[in-house]
Amino acid sequence: MRKIIGNLKPYRVTVIILALMLCIQAYCDLALPEYTQDIIDVGIQNKGIEHIVPEKMTAEEYKSASIFMTKTEKKTWKSIYTRQGSRYVLNVTDGDRLDELDQELLTPIVLTYEMGHTSVSRFRKIIRSSLLQQKNPQSRTVASRIDDMSVKEIGELLHYDIDTFRAEDENGKVKTYVDMRSMMQSMIDSGAMSDSAVTKAKKQMEETIDSVGTQTLKSMGIAYAAGCDKAAGMNVDRIQKQYLWREGGRMFLMALMMFIAAAVASFFAARIGASVGRDLRGKLFRNVMSFSNAEIGRFSSASLITRCTNDVQQIQMVTTMMLRMVMYAPIMGIWGIIKVAQTGAHMGYIIALAILMIIAFVGVLFAVTLPKFRIMQKLVDGLNRVSREILTGLSVIRAFGREKEEEKRFDVANERLKKTQLFTNRVMTLMQPSMQMFMFALIVLITWVSAHRIDDGTLQVGAMTAFITYSMMIVMSFLIITVMSIILPRAGVAAERIDEVIRTGSSIQDPEHPREISAPKGVVEFEHVDFRYPDAEHNVLTDITFTAEPGKTTAIIGSTGSGKSTLVNLIPRFYDITGGRLKVDGVEIRDLSLRALRGEIGFVPQKGVLFSGTIASNIRFGNKDASDEEMREAAEIAQATDFIEEKNMGFESDVSQGGSNVSGGQKQRLAIARAIARRPKILIFDDSFSALDMKTDAKLRKKLSEKVKDATTIVVAQRISTILNADQILVLDEGRMVGKGTHQELMENCEVYRQIAESQLSSTELEGI
Numbered sequence: 001m002r003k004i005i006g007n008l009k010p011y012r013v014t015v016i017i018l019a020l021m022l023c024i025q026a027y028c029d030l031a032l033p034e035y036t037q038d039i040i041d042v043g044i045q046n047k048g049i050e051h052i053v054p055e056k057m058t059a060e061e062y063k064s065a066s067i068f069m070t071k072t073e074k075k076t077w078k079s080i081y082t083r084q085g086s087r088y089v090l091n092v093t094d095g096d097r098l099d100e101l102d103q104e105l106l107t108p109i110v111l112t113y114e115m116g117h118t119s120v121s122r123f124r125k126i127i128r129s130s131l132l133q134q135k136n137p138q139s140r141t142v143a144s145r146i147d148d149m150s151v152k153e154i155g156e157l158l159h160y161d162i163d164t165f166r167a168e169d170e171n172g173k174v175k176t177y178v179d180m181r182s183m184m185q186s187m188i189d190s191g192a193m194s195d196s197a198v199t200k201a202k203k204q205m206e207e208t209i210d211s212v213g214t215q216t217l218k219s220m221g222i223a224y225a226a227g228c229d230k231a232a233g234m235n236v237d238r239i240q241k242q243y244l245w246r247e248g249g250r251m252f253l254m255a256l257m258m259f260i261a262a263a264v265a266s267f268f269a270a271r272i273g274a275s276v277g278r279d280l281r282g283k284l285f286r287n288v289m290s291f292s293n294a295e296i297g298r299f300s301s302a303s304l305i306t307r308c309t310n311d312v313q314q315i316q317m318v319t320t321m322m323l324r325m326v327m328y329a330p331i332m333g334i335w336g337i338i339k340v341a342q343t344g345a346h347m348g349y350i351i352a353l354a355i356l357m358i359i360a361f362v363g364v365l366f367a368v369t370l371p372k373f374r375i376m377q378k379l380v381d382g383l384n385r386v387s388r389e390i391l392t393g394l395s396v397i398r399a400f401g402r403e404k405e406e407e408k409r410f411d412v413a414n415e416r417l418k419k420t421q422l423f424t425n426r427v428m429t430l431m432q433p434s435m436q437m438f439m440f441a442l443i444v445l446i447t448w449v450s451a452h453r454i455d456d457g458t459l460q461v462g463a464m465t466a467f468i469t470y471s472m473m474i475v476m477s478f479l480i481i482t483v484m485s486i487i488l489p490r491a492g493v494a495a496e497r498i499d500e501v502i503r504t505g506s507s508i509q510d511p512e513h514p515r516e517i518s519a520p521k522g523v524v525e526f527e528h529v530d531f532r533y534p535d536a537e538h539n540v541l542t543d544i545t546f547t548a549e550p551g552k553t554t555a556i557i558g559s560t561g562s563g564k565s566t567l568v569n570l571i572p573r574f575y576d577i578t579g580g581r582l583k584v585d586g587v588e589i590r591d592l593s594l595r596a597l598r599g600e601i602g603f604v605p606q607k608g609v610l611f612s613g614t615i616a617s618n619i620r621f622g623n624k625d626a627s628d629e630e631m632r633e634a635a636e637i638a639q640a641t642d643f644i645e646e647k648n649m650g651f652e653s654d655v656s657q658g659g660s661n662v663s664g665g666q667k668q669r670l671a672i673a674r675a676i677a678r679r680p681k682i683l684i685f686d687d688s689f690s691a692l693d694m695k696t697d698a699k700l701r702k703k704l705s706e707k708v709k710d711a712t713t714i715v716v717a718q719r720i721s722t723i724l725n726a727d728q729i730l731v732l733d734e735g736r737m738v739g740k741g742t743h744q745e746l747m748e749n750c751e752v753y754r755q756i757a758e759s760q761l762s763s764t765e766l767e768g769i
């Protein structure tokens, strides 16, 4: 995870912009349910009235509104209304001030509203408890009979004017309500209700209201304002229409803003992801280019390719996902929880329960599938290996009639992968429907609990809708966090694999202060050189001593695996020697810069390697400034002219990737021409003549001795005939030099050489030399 985040360092600014966009998106996303809530609760249920202070009031309402107000609140109340005839008109228009008033006057106004809208059962309860508080026995007797009396009878008994009226509740059900306001007023005026009793009643009411939540409380206040406005003769329908249009418009703008923020965030996330991928690939590639053969061997080229492609691809995908979803989920989750608390629905425990269940469910799901995912990675590797082997060896398979067996081998690997994939896919496909079912169950549960609250009048329909939406958002956020917390460690493995390559330095480094050769000649000196491959137990080369001189050919011969290729690979420092000294023109090669050293060498590897392009581009590969003349001469020496000229396009003929459209011998000749075109001081042929027929081999050697006279030529060969005329022949056996001299000398004093010679040439041929 840290490594994945570390990759984002160069994109700090873009990540900050992206985070900002996500905040805007979250803000809009979370504001939308609020708008829905407002449209339902304010726009539809409260006829579009936004503030709890009525715009117009009858004198009667104006008076009764202040029943539960403190002195300061009463002062505010008086200051915000102006009398116009029999009506009181609100003189405040500033939105902020109205919001302040909503806060300041909410409790007394809702209390008054509640007093004006008391259900019959609640009215009886209030009267009974106030009668029981009075000490005289008569009141107690009346209290016991309250349930049998009608509201009117209770009013007559207590000598108060009590109005009842029928109205719809929040759910549209028509109910009988009692308006207790005038009764309260008379009680306060007559002194039957003391100030402390009012405070006590207010406190009791406040406690009941506390459980409702601010949003619902405000809706009650607004319902009160709507009632007053209507009673004062205002056109509430127009207010409602205006409100709905305005809120709908705002909602649309919010949705638009959310869309833009989300699109910009996605754009940046994809861009950063792709850039991180590009950076990693670049870093990997640059580092791999500096690797010596030892590091390439350690990782294997197949693994390096997988790391450069598959692993980087995975990191790129996870980075984009992380920036888009993992960053967004906590913002939404936490902000959503805050919003949910504000709805006052008090159903947080349902969300907590849902989150716990989701974590448990996803945990079980992944516990079952994760080991299979790990196995799958190995099975994919296995399938790749088998297919690669079969495809590259197709002609051999055909020649030996092994198609059926190989098909079976492939089928086994294929079938194993299929079975594992089927299992994981089946389990994972369970996830979506389960999550859907889970979400629906959550909605049902919330609706069921809310239904009771709505029935009790402690929750509004809009608040429920908002709560459901917020719940879905929170639960989804936790779901994303849970799933990502499982996916991320898997991507961590890819990050680890990439990091391993990036952290690995090349074992072959340039010296800090490289020495220079003023006039390079190309003398190669081996002084008691030993070499052992990294991690190998034994030396591959031991005590090798010889000097290869300019203008002369040094040939190396020996049985398979005797260390010939290894020896020549030491000269361009593909590997560093492990003992002795290796000098070029008297300077240890470790003291020369790699560029200078390799600049002196023309190397023809055992396996001819060509690059896609043209024949000319391949010959000029080591010396892009070579003139046409030089290029033709190199091709001439390498005996490549004949076949090049046979092609329609000559030197401009296409060479496909890896040189697959030229024969093995042609490939070798082009590789030789490429080395010669460089005009090096040291020419190394690592078994490069093996694919040439004897005639071409002889012609090529003749041309070489004529045209590349000054170079130090080192030839590794399998055929004695190739090296018969060499100035010096080194005979290797199991990594040791068992003979050094000309052909004649070796025939006389080197047993190993004689055996090789006798195994390749007849006695008459040998005598004729």
Ligand SMILES: Nc1ncnc2c1ncn2[C@@H]1O[C@H](COP(=O)(O)OP(=O)(O)OP(=O)(O)O)[C@@H](O)[C@H]1O
Pocket: 297, 533, 534, 536, 540, 558, 559, 560, 561, 562, 563, 564, 565, 566, 567, 687
């Ligand atoms: N990268 C490597 N890591 C470890 N051991 C290696 C590596 N390359 C070669 N060897 C071992 O070093 C020994 C010498 O190999 P080398 O390729 O130099 O022989 P060679 O004489 O060129 O053989 P051939 O004539 O078959 O090409 C062999 O035993 C081989 O197994």
